[in-house]
Amino acid sequence: MPELATHRTRGLLAAVLIAPVLATVGATAPAQALDNGLALTPPMGFNDWNSFGCDIDAQDFYDMADLFVETGLRDVGYEYINIDDCWMEGRDAARGTTERATSGRSMTAPYRLLPDRTYFPDVDEDGSGAIEADEEYNGIKALTDYVHERGLKLGIYSSAGTTTCQGLAGSLGYEEIDAQTFAEWGIDYLKLDTCGSHSTTTMDGRTVSYPDTVEGYEARWSTMRDALLEQDRPIVFSICDFTTAGQSWTWGADVGNLWRTTTDISASWSSVVSNFKQTIVLSEYAGPGAWNDPDMLEVGVDGALTPRENRSHFSLWAMMAAPLIIGADLREIDPDSLSVLLNDEVIAVDQDPLGEPATVVSQGNGRWVLSRPLANGDVAVALFNETGTASSISTTALATGAESASAYRLRDLWSGATTHTSGRISASVPAHGTVMYRLTSDGGAASEDALVSVDATASAQTIPHGGLVDVSVTVTNDGRTALQQTSVDLAVPSGWHRELRSISGKSTLASGASRTAVFRVTAPAVGDDPIEAADLEAVASWRQRTGSRSVSSSVRVTALTVVDGSWPTADTTADGDALFGQVGDILAIASAGAGVSNPTRGPGFTGAATDEYAAIYAAGGASSTSTAEVTVSQRGSTASGDRAGIMMRNDMAGNGQPVGVALYVSGSNSVALVYATDGGTAYTSIYPTSGFFGGTTVPAGEITLRLMRSGSTYTAYWSSDGTTFNQLGTRGITLPDVAATTPQDVGVFHASGTPGEATEAQFQGFSTS
Numbered sequence: 001m002p003e004l005a006t007h008r009t010r011g012l013l014a015a016v017l018i019a020p021v022l023a024t025v026g027a028t029a030p031a032q033a034l035d036n037g038l039a040l041t042p043p044m045g046f047n048d049w050n051s052f053g054c055d056i057d058a059q060d061f062y063d064m065a066d067l068f069v070e071t072g073l074r075d076v077g078y079e080y081i082n083i084d085d086c087w088m089e090g091r092d093a094a095r096g097t098t099e100r101a102t103s104g105r106s107m108t109a110p111y112r113l114l115p116d117r118t119y120f121p122d123v124d125e126d127g128s129g130a131i132e133a134d135e136e137y138n139g140i141k142a143l144t145d146y147v148h149e150r151g152l153k154l155g156i157y158s159s160a161g162t163t164t165c166q167g168l169a170g171s172l173g174y175e176e177i178d179a180q181t182f183a184e185w186g187i188d189y190l191k192l193d194t195c196g197s198h199s200t201t202t203m204d205g206r207t208v209s210y211p212d213t214v215e216g217y218e219a220r221w222s223t224m225r226d227a228l229l230e231q232d233r234p235i236v237f238s239i240c241d242f243t244t245a246g247q248s249w250t251w252g253a254d255v256g257n258l259w260r261t262t263t264d265i266s267a268s269w270s271s272v273v274s275n276f277k278q279t280i281v282l283s284e285y286a287g288p289g290a291w292n293d294p295d296m297l298e299v300g301v302d303g304a305l306t307p308r309e310n311r312s313h314f315s316l317w318a319m320m321a322a323p324l325i326i327g328a329d330l331r332e333i334d335p336d337s338l339s340v341l342l343n344d345e346v347i348a349v350d351q352d353p354l355g356e357p358a359t360v361v362s363q364g365n366g367r368w369v370l371s372r373p374l375a376n377g378d379v380a381v382a383l384f385n386e387t388g389t390a391s392s393i394s395t396t397a398l399a400t401g402a403e404s405a406s407a408y409r410l411r412d413l414w415s416g417a418t419t420h421t422s423g424r425i426s427a428s429v430p431a432h433g434t435v436m437y438r439l440t441s442d443g444g445a446a447s448e449d450a451l452v453s454v455d456a457t458a459s460a461q462t463i464p465h466g467g468l469v470d471v472s473v474t475v476t477n478d479g480r481t482a483l484q485q486t487s488v489d490l491a492v493p494s495g496w497h498r499e500l501r502s503i504s505g506k507s508t509l510a511s512g513a514s515r516t517a518v519f520r521v522t523a524p525a526v527g528d529d530p531i532e533a534a535d536l537e538a539v540a541s542w543r544q545r546t547g548s549r550s551v552s553s554s555v556r557v558t559a560l561t562v563v564d565g566s567w568p569t570a571d572t573t574a575d576g577d578a579l580f581g582q583v584g585d586i587l588a589i590a591s592a593g594a595g596v597s598n599p600t601r602g603p604g605f606t607g608a609a610t611d612e613y614a615a616i617y618a619a620g621g622a623s624s625t626s627t628a629e630v631t632v633s634q635r636g637s638t639a640s641g642d643r644a645g646i647m648m649r650n651d652m653a654g655n656g657q658p659v660g661v662a663l664y665v666s667g668s669n670s671v672a673l674v675y676a677t678d679g680g681t682a683y684t685s686i687y688p689t690s691g692f693f694g695g696t697t698v699p700a701g702e703i704t705l706r707l708m709r710s711g712s713t714y715t716a717y718w719s720s721d722g723t724t725f726n727q728l729g730t731r732g733i734t735l736p737d738v739a740a741t742t743p744q745d746v747g748v749f750h751a752s753g754t755p756g757e758a759t760e761a762q763f764q765g766f767s768t769s
């Protein structure tokens with residue numbers, strides 16, 4: 001594939017331009033200049049940070065080592081047990097010299113880092129019944145020995161600044177003694193963070209200072225690289241520069257074995273997607289011994305990702321040749337998440353010795369095709385659906401870089417199914433899903449099942465209640481052999497009806513042929529639900545040599561009864577496709593949006609925080625003295641960022657400076673009144689723990705909210721029975737930027753809290769007086 005073939009060359013050129021030292025190794029050498037011979041495939045292991053934060057002790061790591069062995073993780077390649085921040089007690093001015101005197105080891109400098117003895121206690125390793133002098137502060141050394149005995153390796157953490165990100169002792173100015181200490185402990189992997197100051201006077205009076213330039217960043221980690229190379233021990237070097245200022249991918253291959261490409265990952269779908277998007281564009285910089293690191297895995301962490309999202313996360317990381325560092329507590333991980341981590345065919349893609357990370361074949365509307373050449377001539381292909389609705393994603397074998405052949409074998413690395421195709425690759429990929437294939441150019445593949453796809457499209461996505469829509473369902477045979485008795489059907493939810501209008505083609509479907517059926521679908525008559533989304537399920541069935549088969553895909557159509565025209569609507573979300581519905585006194589809003597209360601658009605977002613919500617409102621409906629009330633009868637989801645409530649704001653649709661307040665109940669049962677007194681572009685959160693005007697935990701179920709305006713002062717109440725109202729805080733909030741006598745817009749609002757992912761909230765009995 002010409003595109004992929006040039007990546008290595010481009011990576012080299014980039015590295016040569018940025019780091020002239022590389023020019024001497026010349027155009028035939030691989031991109032990495034850190035010649036430590038390590039991490040020729042991306043490191044695999046465990047790190048405590050995602051699940052434990054600072055709450056760690058030695059036992060956690062003994063347990064993880066045991067579980068690596070017991071669960072089979074070691075056997076599929078996981079190797080490193082990595083300790084993150086918070087293991088250190090501090091730096092001891094005397095300790096190095098004492099150590100040299102008692103143990104005779106070749107310490108060259110004092111000021112040694114010491115493990116925290118409370119959490120990594122000294123261990124009587126020689127079984128003498130007492131802690132010997134050379135066993136003092138051996139908590140990490142003893143752990144290393146234990147881990148090594150099990151065929152595993154130990155990793156540790158420090159910072160290239162004066163402190164770690166949790167404010168403990170960092171390595172700036174002490175790189176040599178720290179590298180020596182780590183080597184003496186038998187450490188195999190060092191993650192060196194970026195926190196702390198980068199100028200300091202050390203305990204022995206030396207001044208060390210690095211500028212905040214790209215060169216300054218490179219120099220900080222280079223100092224530790226050199227110190228590690230001095231040691232008589234191979235140590236994988238992980239550059240944890242999570243800033244974008246440092247641009248570690250441009251110099252990382254010269255300095256470390258891996259480098260972070262993003263800010264910290266968190267256990268959420270938006271974070272996974274954000275880190276993927278920031279990293280997939282950097283593929284050219286990575287190769288054997290030098291990897292892009294989009295941060296550790298959130299598979300199985302806190303049950304935050306769905307099973308399908310876990311599979312996508314793991315697939316994308318494998319496609320990107322990312323380090324596979326497990327973030328879940330293996331004592332508590334659910335079996336399905338563990339099975340994801342154990343998928344050896346996906347791991348084989350990650351660990352492919354060619355070390356060529358995936359590039360984007362095509363991308364648009366959240367539908368991604370990625371491909372990655374593999375050492376044996378196969379190609380790894382991922383069809384990734386970033387969006388919240390099922391979608392067909394297609395490509396061709398040639399577009400993925402596969403060699404030209406009369407047929408190709410496709411191994412689905414999650415379902416285990418093997419099919420053949422004459423070239424086209426197409427699948428219906430569910431919301432947030434990834435179909436991952438290993439593709440082999442193989443003209444003899446016709447003995448396998450044919451690759452068959454079914455695609456459903458609707459003539460409209462939104463129709464009135466009782467209205468009609470045409471849905472066409474096409475089944476395509478991409479295999480080389482004919483299918484028999486091919487039929488299609490469309491399943492609709494109860495209340496919906498469908499009627500077959502036409503069907504083309506024959507039931508014997510030749511190679512490359514398609515058959516299309518058109519169904520006329522009728523939405524249910526309006527009941528008490530203004531917005532009714534239906535996932536219509538298209539199914540194609542056929543017979544072939546190996547037996548009966550079927551595939552399915554779905555298309556979403558929404559029946560909508562719109563809002564009474566006298567009420568304007570506002571949609572300030574970035575995707576701007578909120579739906580607004582009304583039946584009697586029930587109002588419904590299906591919308592995405594980051595939300596209110598100082599939202600950000602997820603990790604990596606650097607723009608100014610802006611409120612994003614959708615609202616149904618009365619223009620100028622809140623006079624200087626007025627009360628608005630509504631019952632939130634359905635919340636969008638159980639997420640804390642999913643918020644529904646009442647808003648009074650000067651300009652509901654303008655989404656400029658707030659000039660007003662929002663009272664909401666969140667998906668996680670928290671009621672708050674938020675406001676901005678500083679004139680920013682977003683409501684400023686009031687601190688949930690302060691207990692004054694928010695963060696109040698309320699029961700699940702219906703919550704009635706009441707918001708009273710008196711001039712520029714607002715008072716908020718909530719009730720779980722519609723009768724007894726509780727005031728939020730002890731007084732009203734007075735906003736200096738609200739003109740006391742000017743009427744404001746007032747209405748109900750909703751935001752899902754996740755940009756691009758709509759949820760639906762409902763409101764009952766909205767009134768203003």
Ligand code: GLA
Nearest residue numbers: 049084085165166193242264
């Ligand atoms: C930074 C890193 C994280 C973790 C923490 C520990 O935020 O990016 O991966 O190591 O520090 O404090």
